[in-house]
Amino acid sequence: MADPATYRPAPGTIPASPGVYRFRDADGRVIYVGKAKSLRSRLSNYFQDVANLHPRTRRMVTSASSVEWTVVSSEVEALTLEYTWIKEFDPRFNVKFRDDKSYPYLAVTMAERYPRIHVTRRAKLKGDRYFGPYTHVWAIRETLDLLLRVFPVRTCSAGVFRRAERSGRPCLLGFIDKCSAPCTGAISEADHRVLAERFCDFMAGNTARYTKEIERRMREASAALDFETAARLRDDLAALTKVMERNSVVLSDSTDADLIALAQDDLEAAVQVFHVRGGRIRGQRGWTAEILDESSPADLIERAIATLYADAAAIDPGSGEPGASAVPHEVLVPQMPSHVEDVRALLGPGVDLRVPQRGEKKELLETVAKNAEESLRLHRLRRAGDLTARSKALEDLGEALGLAEPPLRIECFDISHSQGTNVVGSQVVFEDGLPRKSEYRRYAVHGEAARDDTASMHDVISRRLAKHLDPPEVSDEDARRFAYPPSLILVDGGPPQVAAAQRAMDELGVTDVALAGIAKRLEEIWLPGEEHPVILPRTSEALFLVQRLRDEAHRFAITYHRSKRGRAMHESALDAVPGLGPARRRALLDRFVTVKAIREASIDELEEVPGIGPALAQQIAAALQSEAPAPAVDMATGEILD
Incomplete structure (x- = not known):
């Protein structure tokens, strides 16, 4: 255990500029990364009397053997650099977010001559379109199977495509009209690309255009007595409707937003993120974190935002463009991060970072919070189940x-x-x-x-x-x-x-x-x-x-106390009934549970309780009716309201 005084830098050598600092242990490993508006002010806090430090901070500074820093030009650069270094060095005294699952994407290879649709978890390629992330692979495959009725884009691998091209015979999907068979020349290269672009447009949220078009064609076919074509278009419309039901609208407007919620205890935290594009939930992500420093909920929200948006390789679930900014028009959080202005600058202009106060967005954020609580609970159970x-x-x-x-x-x-x-x-x-x-x-x-x-x-x-x-x-x-x-x-x-x-x-x-x-x-x-x-x-x-x-x-x-307190409140309401002792009060509550139920019971029902005779039943009914809440009265008309 090192004495921080042995590696404390001279105060005059520490710049007063914004920057990022790193504490290293005796083996040269980075054990903590932090950012500061003023490096001199922030670092001086670590080198005061160790008895005055928080226990976690004390353990960190006594585990370290050196400190170094890098000056940057702004607090926004410090925020980005801090995130990058935490990701690179994985310091043990920092909060570390870990993705709780590997998320699949639906990819459309627009860079190929004949675009192909497939499911992937791998790195994104330039020129391709990506949609997601999604929660389950089987959900993507079911959705894709329905959409191929309307948008029969190629889904086969390069090897299968080349074999069909040489033989001149399409694969099974081509025979059942779930592929337009560009391998055999059944559709031109330009028309197949238009088909792929229409598929991407539908997946991006522009669904009404295609459903209305199919409805119009279905009516035209029906009017022309072409009932076979009308039936096929009806089935296509049903397939699109089913897909839209799977991606149900959660917000009444076409909102593009990320909703971030947090659940934590003294040791761990769980973060959940819902990606909403075009008013629909298009993806969900989650992390767990061990809280090894003094991070407050506001600090954790700030770290979650940096984790989401500071990565240059992020994919926008709405547009599907690789390398594009993943930041939507709105970022909704349960409370504002510690350094609001720095985070706003990181998100960029035109992004509304706020805490929803009412309405459907607040309700959806509460749903995200419940998912975070569930994620933390499951994380605890998995940990407890480890022998x-x-x-x-x-x-x-x-x-x-x-x-x-x-x-x-x-x-x-x-x-x-x-x-x-x-x-x-x-x-x-x-x-x-x-x-x-x-x-x-x-x-x-x-x-x-x-x-x-x-x-x-x-x-x-x-x-x-x-x-x-x-x-x-x-x-x-x-x-x-x-x-x-x-x-x-x-x-x-x-x-x-x-x-x-x-x-x-x-x-x-x-x-x-x-x-x-x-x-x-x-x-x-x-x-x-x-x-x-x-x-x-x-x-x-x-x-x-x-x-x-x-x-x-x-x-x-707490569970026992609440039940006991509730029962005591009901018993106190029965105290004023003459001749009703503790044993009979308990018998009444065992039978009817609440005073309201006793008040609404008939005389015959009261007499069925052990120890309650006709005279006492009459007294109970009279006493409780006299204590019944007064009816509501309309002050303008004097009428009793229901």
């Missing part, structure tokens, strides 16, 4: 906490409440790094134990470990599950919660279970009686496992 990663996580966690062996069974506890009311606790169980939901438990906390989080944690841990100490009966399956001791107990919180849990363990004499607390920042693991926390590396599988445990315990606690 090697799970084993490594348990080993790393056991080593970090000083355990004799990896904690094969971990129980995590969390407390949830609303300003001290309806206090509940949750217990989630992970075995071999995977959740055991059948052994999750919920705790309702009452009385003195509900006064604060530490008292609640003490109560929950005491009740859990009491089951462990009490020998279960053979027939009591639930007690046997509680009796199985965990290797490690994790509590959500810092030193106060850990101290409360340790006090419960000491009172019960439990010494065979390890204990630790998870601080809110997730990098910190607190052990009982320790003055300083254990810091797990940001890239460790152990930290990912701890995060999953904490999130699952929090989710389980």
Whole structure:
């Protein structure tokens, strides 16, 4: 671990100009790339007292052994150069976006004598037209099969084309009218090129022109009693309509826009992009990223925009031209990037970068955000399902906490409440790094134990470990599950919660279970009686496992708390009914669930509830009807509104 003072450049040697800087480790590898409006101001922040630095920044500067920079003429050039270097050097302390799949394109080889349509994932060639990217190859092939009825452009390879040319016989597609057979001279070179251009025009979004033309020809054929031609044109029109349904209009106008959304937690982020051309979704892309620096959501949005548009080889999903600018007329984001003016300059003039506030574009952006959340969830599941990663996580966690062996069974506890009311606790169980939901438990906390989080944690841990100490009966399956001791107990919180849990363990004499607390920042693991926390590396599988445990315990606690709070609200509405005690209130809610349903129930239905007689049923109905919400009244006419 290096001391940053050993390689700190003299302040006078650092220019005050915009530029990009690189930190290198002892082996000369670039470990971090950043940009700055003023290199002198920015770099001086890294060489202050390391105790004042953020933990991630501290790890970076102590891992480095040198720093260098390049001066550029503007902040826009700095943004572009930063992206280029991150892509080239793959620094481990930068956010790294990784494409989550390989996307296929539909290509039309306009540079050839007889243009050909085919599906490709390879590098783009000059002069060809490209459409996409698309999500699935099979979807492209189904679409192409329909379009070949109307635009029978050649799809065969060069070898097949030459064999048909020599033999004078077309291939199968030529016989079934899904190829115009330029190989046999059935169509001239010029007419075949026009056919290919019409196909490209349709794929670019100019669909109405061709559907109207086919409708006109179909009517003319029908009027001329040429029903065979009319039927063929009808089928062609149905094929085009089906293609347009597959690329359904998502925006009412012919918008060209890219919509970018982000989902993240403390460790990772997922970005999703929808490419909309001519009002239709023409492509979707996604990346995942490990957050290894101090990037905010605005920083990640800026990095995503640079990733999309700083590459000179980008392909415009609308025009399909290689090397052309992939920037559409609009770029819609959930929040503006960190350096808005720099990003606007990068996008170029005429591009509207904004956050949609209402309407269909905002709704579509919410859909993109849901896809980003789903992408992040699937990324976590794939990572959690990796047996090697799970084993490594348990080993790393056991080593970090000083355990004799990896904690094969971990129980995590969390407390949830609303300003001290309806206090509940949750217990989630992970075995071999995977959740055991059948052994999750919920705790309702009452009385003195509900006064604060530490008292609640003490109560929950005491009740859990009491089951462990009490020998279960053979027939009591639930007690046997509680009796199985965990290797490690994790509590959500810092030193106060850990101290409360340790006090419960000491009172019960439990010494065979390890204990630790998870601080809110997730990098910190607190052990009982320790003055300083254990810091797990940001890239460790152990930290990912701890995060999953904490999130699952929090989710389980919140779910129970909401259900308990809702039930308490309904019970409070029944408090004013004379003669209705707690047991009968619970019986009513078990039957009808809500106060509204009880209010709408008949007297006979109320009498069916155990403990509710005719007199009490009448009292319940009268009391709830008197508390029913007042009807709405039209202030102008005085009439009661429905």
